[in-house]
Amino acid sequence: MEMFPQLILNSIIAGAVYALVALGFNFIYGVQKFFNLAHGTMAAIGGYAAFYFAKILGLDTYVAIILGVALAGFVGFSLDKFIYLPLRRRKASNMVLLVASLGAMTALQAVIAILFSSRFKTLSGNVDTQKLFTILGGVITQTQLVILLSVALIMIGLVVLFCKTQFGKAIRAISDDEEVARIIGINTNKIIGYVFFIGSAITGFAGILVGFDVGIEPTMGLNLLLKGVIASIVGGVGNIYGGVLGAFLLGFVENFGIWKISGEWKDAIAFALLIVFLIFRPRGIMNK
Amino acid sequence: MEKSIKWVVGAAVVVAIVVSGYFALRAPDEVSQKTIKIGVIAPMTGDLAFMGEGIRDAILIAKENLGNTKNKYEVIFEDDQLKAKMSASAANKLLSADNVDAFVTFSSVTGNVVAPIAEQNKVVHFGIASDPNVAKGKYNFIHWTPPSEENKVFIIELQRRGIRKLGILEGNAQGAAAVIADLKEQLEGTGIEIVADQAFNFGEKDFRTTIAKVKDSGAEIYLLMAFSPELEILTKQMKETGITTPITSIECFELSEQLSLFEGEWYVNSADPTADFASKFNSKTGKSPTLGAANAYDIFNLIVVANEKVEGTSKPTSDQVVNELMEITNFSGALGNLSVNEDGLVLSKAVIRMIKDGKPVSVGK
Numbered sequence: 001m002e003m004f005p006q007l008i009l010n011s012i013i014a015g016a017v018y019a020l021v022a023l024g025f026n027f028i029y030g031v032q033k034f035f036n037l038a039h040g041t042m043a044a045i046g047g048y049a050a051f052y053f054a055k056i057l058g059l060d061t062y063v064a065i066i067l068g069v070a071l072a073g074f075v076g077f078s079l080d081k082f083i084y085l086p087l088r089r090r091k092a093s094n095m096v097l098l099v100a101s102l103g104a105m106t107a108l109q110a111v112i113a114i115l116f117s118s119r120f121k122t123l124s125g126n127v128d129t130q131k132l133f134t135i136l137g138g139v140i141t142q143t144q145l146v147i148l149l150s151v152a153l154i155m156i157g158l159v160v161l162f163c164k165t166q167f168g169k170a171i172r173a174i175s176d177d178e179e180v181a182r183i184i185g186i187n188t189n190k191i192i193g194y195v196f197f198i199g200s201a202i203t204g205f206a207g208i209l210v211g212f213d214v215g216i217e218p219t220m221g222l223n224l225l226l227k228g229v230i231a232s233i234v235g236g237v238g239n240i241y242g243g244v245l246g247a248f249l250l251g252f253v254e255n256f257g258i259w260k261i262s263g264e265w266k267d268a269i270a271f272a273l274l275i276v277f278l279i280f281r282p283r284g285i286m287n288k
Numbered sequence: 289m290e291k292s293i294k295w296v297v298g299a300a301v302v303v304a305i306v307v308s309g310y311f312a313l314r315a316p317d318e319v320s321q322k323t324i325k326i327g328v329i330a331p332m333t334g335d336l337a338f339m340g341e342g343i344r345d346a347i348l349i350a351k352e353n354l355g356n357t358k359n360k361y362e363v364i365f366e367d368d369q370l371k372a373k374m375s376a377s378a379a380n381k382l383l384s385a386d387n388v389d390a391f392v393t394f395s396s397v398t399g400n401v402v403a404p405i406a407e408q409n410k411v412v413h414f415g416i417a418s419d420p421n422v423a424k425g426k427y428n429f430i431h432w433t434p435p436s437e438e439n440k441v442f443i444i445e446l447q448r449r450g451i452r453k454l455g456i457l458e459g460n461a462q463g464a465a466a467v468i469a470d471l472k473e474q475l476e477g478t479g480i481e482i483v484a485d486q487a488f489n490f491g492e493k494d495f496r497t498t499i500a501k502v503k504d505s506g507a508e509i510y511l512l513m514a515f516s517p518e519l520e521i522l523t524k525q526m527k528e529t530g531i532t533t534p535i536t537s538i539e540c541f542e543l544s545e546q547l548s549l550f551e552g553e554w555y556v557n558s559a560d561p562t563a564d565f566a567s568k569f570n571s572k573t574g575k576s577p578t579l580g581a582a583n584a585y586d587i588f589n590l591i592v593v594a595n596e597k598v599e600g601t602s603k604p605t606s607d608q609v610v611n612e613l614m615e616i617t618n619f620s621g622a623l624g625n626l627s628v629n630e631d632g633l634v635l636s637k638a639v640i641r642m643i644k645d646g647k648p649v650s651v652g653k
């Protein structure tokens with residue numbers, strides 16, 4: 001195993017996971033303009049739902065994944081309908097929405113821990129069942145390859161959705177100015193609800209993939225969200241292309257950053273990158 | 289209506305007489321038997337819950353096996369999930385709400401949090417911990433195999449197997465740090481070289497770059513020092529990247545429930561429990577003793593012995609209990625004959641074990 005190609009592969013894999021979370025986060029932020037802290041928990045919901053359907057109920061893995069993604073999307077949609085929408089109708093500030101999302105995140109994490117315990121679980125089978133591929137001297141597992149392909153497909157899907165559909169136009173209109181979008185006849189609440197569903201489903205899918213690659217725990221969402229938010233800020237908050245770019249940049253900086261120093265510095269390097277961007281380029285690489 | 293009121297008043301009077309009579313008659317007995325409260329802080333939920341459950345079961349076995357004692361012993365268990373913040377609040381709750389007379393803690397993380405609280409409040413504290421700092425102060429004790437003893441056994445085994453190049457992957461924890469610091473000192477002049485030494489934070493899930501860095505180090509064996517779930521994830525990712533070099537550990541393999549991941553690997557562990565304790569533990573739980581269970585059993589008995597030895601009719605003070613503990617020698621415990629040394633350490637031996645058919649087996653002394 002060559003060090004350099006392995007580092008590149010590790011960076012791409014890490015970046016791909018962050019990209020999935022950043023995609024969902026930016027998708028919602030684009031229309032809502034608030035930091036939805038409960039968003040990371042959708043990863044845990046997706047992961048645990050897939051675990052429940054596949055490992056406890058014994059359903060087919062693909063069915064479990066679809067159900068997990070759908071459940072994460074539904075929970076995100078419900079959060080919007082029952083918490084954020086009533087608050088928006090009362091003209092609540094972004095700070096109120098942020099606090100509400102913090103409450104939702106804490107409550108959802110607690111529910112997962114009560115239902116499944118806080119023990120670490122994995123969705124994959126034995127280590128020996130993973131197929132390994134060698135690319136330019138670096139090793140990558142079957143699951144990681146699926147993660148890379150998924151990011152590419154979801155990214156293409158979102159671009160098509162954004163640019164080629166009426167729904168995408170409506171999202172862009174709301175993103176530009178929600179009031180004007182409503183005046184021209186767009187049912188903004190309905191569109192925002194769908195955005196919550198899609199964004200949460202993407203993050204739920206990220207949680208499932210992480211569950212197969214590493215494992216799941218109730219608090220996994222917060223860690224993923226932190227990296228997703230750093231990626232979003234670095235790339236440009238609310239910009240789905242920027243989020244992906246920021247995610248891969250973060251993956252590379254983290255992994256190459258610990259090449260010559262100890263791995264315990266990884267998080268410090270990630271947050272140092274965030275601070276550098278907040279000071280010198282607060283609107284990210286791709287200014288919206 | 290009047291008749292029913294009379295019935296209610298009559299019944300209330302009878303209940304009042306019975307209750308006051310019951311307490312009046314029982315009071316002298318309860319006063320004569322003092323209650324010693326022992327607060328146990330261990331992970332009862334989370335990834336290491338099975339360790340906390342083992343400690344709880346061992347202490348309950350010790351309590352059930354108590355003969356006639358002049359004091360009454362009550363044990364209160366608190367869950368800390370092996371998180372320092374929760375350990376501190378558990379210790380404060382046990383002190384302020386339960387008024388415990390002694391603490392028992394599991395791990396160097398918890399021990400280091402509780403030790404200063406115990407010292408400040410003059411409460412006896414026994415840690416099941418590697419870090420010698422846990423035993424600092426008059427009221428703090430450790431019952432565990434010290435890192436120096438474990439490392440001595442570890443180095444002898446490395447030499448016996450002809451291993452000259454060692455790679456280390458360690459999680460940032462006081463216990464692991466204490467073991468590794470001592471190991472580095474003891475390795476000097478042995479001809480065994482540390483060719484890779486990588487640390488990582490708790491909560492880390494992606495070890496791929498760390499693994500890539502050590503893979504070409506030429507290590508003949510990797511020493512893994514981590515708790516669950518980092519230990520399992522690290523092992524899994526090492527295998528996924530095609531590493532076939534043997535792995536070993538000091539204690540940590542038994543901190544995992546997925547022992548099959550370490551099938552065929554040898555490691556150093558704290559002393560083997562006696563057959564008598566293993567049998568008692570197995571009868572109660574249907575399992576072999578978990579890491580630290582025998583220590584917890586011994587600690588409960590040591591606290592009982594010290595309290596029972598204190599003479600007088602009033603409840604023993606912490607100072608009296610500490611004095612009695614320091615006098616204990618050749619105590620027949622679940623880990624053999626134990627003595628408390630001048631540093632407050634109850635020392636036990638280290639052994640070499642290996643994972644065979646998914647179970648830990650001692651392979652030599």
